[in-house]
Amino acid sequence: MSDVLASHRAFYDAVETGDLELMESLWADAPSTTCVHPGAEPLIGTDAVLRSWVLLMANVDYIQFFLTDVAVSVLPGTPRGPEGTGEGDVAVVTCTENILSGEGTESADSFSGGKAVCTSVLVRAGADEPWRFWSRHASPVLEAVDVVEEDEAP
Amino acid sequence: MSDVLASHRAFYDAVETGDLELMESLWADAPSTTCVHPGAEPLIGTDAVLRSWVLLMANVDYIQFFLTDVAVSVLPGTPRGPEGTGEGDVAVVTCTENILSGEGTESADSFSGGKAVCTSVLVRAGADEPWRFWSRHASPVLEAVDVVEEDEAP
Numbered sequence: 001m002s003d004v005l006a007s008h009r010a011f012y013d014a015v016e017t018g019d020l021e022l023m024e025s026l027w028a029d030a031p032s033t034t035c036v037h038p039g040a041e042p043l044i045g046t047d048a049v050l051r052s053w054v055l056l057m058a059n060v061d062y063i064q065f066f067l068t069d070v071a072v073s074v075l076p077g078t079p080r081g082p083e084g085t086g087e088g089d090v091a092v093v094t095c096t097e098n099i100l101s102g103e104g105t106e107s108a109d110s111f112s113g114g115k116a117v118c119t120s121v122l123v124r125a126g127a128d129e130p131w132r133f134w135s136r137h138a139s140p141v142l143e144a145v146d147v148v149e150e151d152e153a154p
Numbered sequence: 155m156s157d158v159l160a161s162h163r164a165f166y167d168a169v170e171t172g173d174l175e176l177m178e179s180l181w182a183d184a185p186s187t188t189c190v191h192p193g194a195e196p197l198i199g200t201d202a203v204l205r206s207w208v209l210l211m212a213n214v215d216y217i218q219f220f221l222t223d224v225a226v227s228v229l230p231g232t233p234r235g236p237e238g239t240g241e242g243d244v245a246v247v248t249c250t251e252n253i254l255s256g257e258g259t260e261s262a263d264s265f266s267g268g269k270a271v272c273t274s275v276l277v278r279a280g281a282d283e284p285w286r287f288w289s290r291h292a293s294p295v296l297e298a299v300d301v302v303e304e305d306e307a308p
Contacts, residue, residue: 032227034248034273039296041271042248044225071198073186075244075277075288090229090244092275092289094188094196117195119188119291121246121275123229134229135246137273139293142193 004072004091004122007131011120012065012097018057024050028123028132036137038116049136066098091131093120097138115141158226158245158276161285165274166219166251172211178204182277182286190291192270203290220252245285247274251292269295 007026014023027033027046035049036042037056043049075090099114121135161180168177181187181200189203190196191210197203229244253268275289 030227032246034225034227034246036248036271036273036291036293039294041250041295042223042225042273044248069196071188071196073184073188090277092186092188094190094198094289096195117190119190119196119273119289121289123244135248135273135275137190137291137293139190139291140193141195 001072001074004074004093004131005070007122007133008070008072008093008095008120009067011133012067015053015057016064020054020057023053023057025130026133028134030134033133034135034137036139038138038140060101063099063101066100068096068098070095089124089126091122093122094118095120096141117141155226155228158228158247158285159224161276161287162224162226162247162249162274163221165287166221169207169211170218174208174211177207177211179284180287182288184288187287188289188291190293192292192294214255217253217255220254222250222252224249243278243280244288245276247276248272249274250295271295 029046031045033046072093097116116138118138122131123134124131165180183200185199187200226247251270270292272292276285277288278285
């Protein structure tokens with residue numbers, strides 16, 4: 001569990017620090033890798049996915065993720081290899097991303113906030129291998145709007 | 155591959171026909187099951203997920219899904235069990251859902267359209283077992299807006 005969460009957190013560290021090498025090391029290298037950015041259509045394949053992150057990281061001066069409601073699960077019933085560790089080799093992590101971003105850090109006015117929810121699928125090839133992202137889907141959270149009571153209208 | 159897509163399509167059949175029994179049979183029964191509806195926060199656990207579908211199906215008179223860009227992948231590097239089939243036991247399916255829904259079918263005016271993208275993770279316990287949903291994340295697609303040129307303003 002902690003290994004999964006370390007890779008999951010490292011992903012956000014990579015975005016925050018603009019560390020492309022770290023970002024690359026965190027994705028499975030496969031034509032089947034998928035990534036959905038908030039409001040966007042799916043990207044398929046590690047090359048397309050990494051290109052999108054390079055672009056995103058190049059266009060953001062400052063970004064910080066505060067993660068809440070992080071839930072991690074390893075696959076029930078995954079067939080273990082003969083040397084299986086019993087910990088599983090596929091994991092799904094869901095979380096809420098509370099995002100603070102801005103252009104420049106001179107004044108508080110230049111910051112804006114946002115909220116997204118994300119489902120990530122991480123895999124590893126074996127017990128001694130690192131967990132890597134195979135799929136990631138993030139989407140905006142639409143805040144519930146209070147219905148205005150109109151009883152008091154004239 | 156075809157088995158995965160059959161379960162994936164059956165899910166939409168269940169929603170379209172309001173078939174709760176079919177819907178229940180298509181989800182892994184586990185506390186780690188996750189589902190994100192468009193714009194919503196994650197639901198965790200099969201009970202919570204199925205409750206949300208019961209509610210959704212009870213509140214829709216008519217709904218039909220036209221799926222496009224369906225891409226399915228089985229896990230590269232999943233450890234196979236001693237009797238592994240070589241086909242893998244975890245799959246990720248992404249697709250675009252073109253949704254037609256309405257209240258009553260009397261007039262064309264009562265219909266509305268929508269578009270979402272979805273990433274689904276399906277699993278099966280063994281080669282002879284059916285594929286079931288373990289995770290599902292759907293989100294609205296924000297259409298690109300053309301920037302209006304203001305050169306012609308007075």
